[in-house]
Amino acid sequence: MQTVKVLAGGAGVGIIGVVAFVLSGIYNIAATAPHWPITLFVLKVARDRSIAAHSSGVQLPDLKNSKLVAHGVEHFHEMCRLCHGAPGYPRQEFAEGLYPSPPNPASVVVQEKSDAELYWIIENGVKMTGMPVFGSTHNRELIAGILALVRQLPKLSPDEYDALMKSGGLHESGGEMHHGSTGSRGNTASPDTNK
Ligand code: HEC
Structure with a gap:
């Protein structure tokens, strides 16, 4: 039960982080900024x-x-x-x-x-x-x-x-x-x- 709570908490923090990143405008959409190799x-x-x-x-x-x-x-x-x-x-x-x-x-x-x-x-x-x-x-x-x-x-x-x-x-x-x-x-x- 404890593990489930930790996982759920981690996923929640992750989702909030992604939403904050998207809304902040930090991501550079310019075609002059190439993708990372992994992307x-x-x-x-x-x-x-x-x-x-x-x-x-x-x-x-x-x-x-x-x-x-x-x-x-x-x-x-x-x-x-x-x-x-x-x-x-x-x-x-x-x-x-x-x-x-x-x-x-x-x-x-x-x-x-x-x-x-x-x-x-x-x-x-x-x-x-x-x-x-x-x-x-x-x-x-x-x-x-x-x-x-x-x-x-x-x-x-x-x-x-x-x-x-x-x-x-x-x-x-x-x-x-x-x-x-x-x-x-x-x-x-x-x-x-x-x-
Ligand atoms: C406005 C520019 C533009 C026009 C007009 C255009 N293309 Fe493309 N085409 C691209 C771009 C950009 C890519 C790269 C897409 C990618 O990286 O997935 C592409 C990719 C392709 C690919 C895939 C290549 C590969 O190996 O992945 C083919 C095949 C292709 N085009 C054929 C055509 C043909 C045939 C026409 C005309 C009927 C055409 N294109 C018109 C821009 C254009």
């Missing part, structure tokens, strides 16, 4: 476990379908490139200030994820990171197209990426949605920026 570790494990569990039932179309890639490149260029970069297109300045930082989609840490996991991330976004939800604005085919393109990124040179965009009709459409698609190429420091 980062817990967040990373929680994120990866959550993505693995939630993506287990995802049904994917055939990602080898070349039409999917042609659709995907246009949407990747408009929706993803500014934060993540693309072959020959470094990510935008504002993306340098995001915390956590948007990873290079051609990198091993992204490519080692399963198709189902990547599809799920693009469809649902990642809370409190800046990674948006695309499932509310893009249908299954388009998300599969974007994913098919993401899978091609490690192999694509800047010229091949541009050629793919042309074959996808991006530069020819001239539509309002695509006005940013040319011009930024000039900022490219080197074709290797995305490696």
Whole structure:
């Protein structure tokens, strides 16, 4: 009985401490103050476990379908490139200030994820990171197209990426949605920026 009382008392003090900490404003929410290594570790494990569990039932179309890639490149260029970069297109300045930082989609840490996991991330976004939800604005085919393109990124040179965009009709459409698609190429420091 004595032990139960001590445990309950300890838990009570702990809860009051957490509430006091939260209400005091001591916690620094600034993106310039990185998480402690232990917090980062817990967040990373929680994120990866959550993505693995939630993506287990995802049904994917055939990602080898070349039409999917042609659709995907246009949407990747408009929706993803500014934060993540693309072959020959470094990510935008504002993306340098995001915390956590948007990873290079051609990198091993992204490519080692399963198709189902990547599809799920693009469809649902990642809370409190800046990674948006695309499932509310893009249908299954388009998300599969974007994913098919993401899978091609490690192999694509800047010229091949541009050629793919042309074959996808991006530069020819001239539509309002695509006005940013040319011009930024000039900022490219080197074709290797995305490696
Ligand atoms: C506003 C910036 C922004 C845009 C736009 C954006 N992302 Fe992200 N994305 C992020 C950030 C930040 C992360 C890191 C999330 C994390 O650390 O868990 C991320 C994470 C990801 C990941 C997970 C990588 C990993 O290994 O955990 C994938 C895949 C991804 N984005 C793909 C895309 C695709 C595809 C698009 C376009 C359809 C896109 N993103 C658009 C910011 C963005």
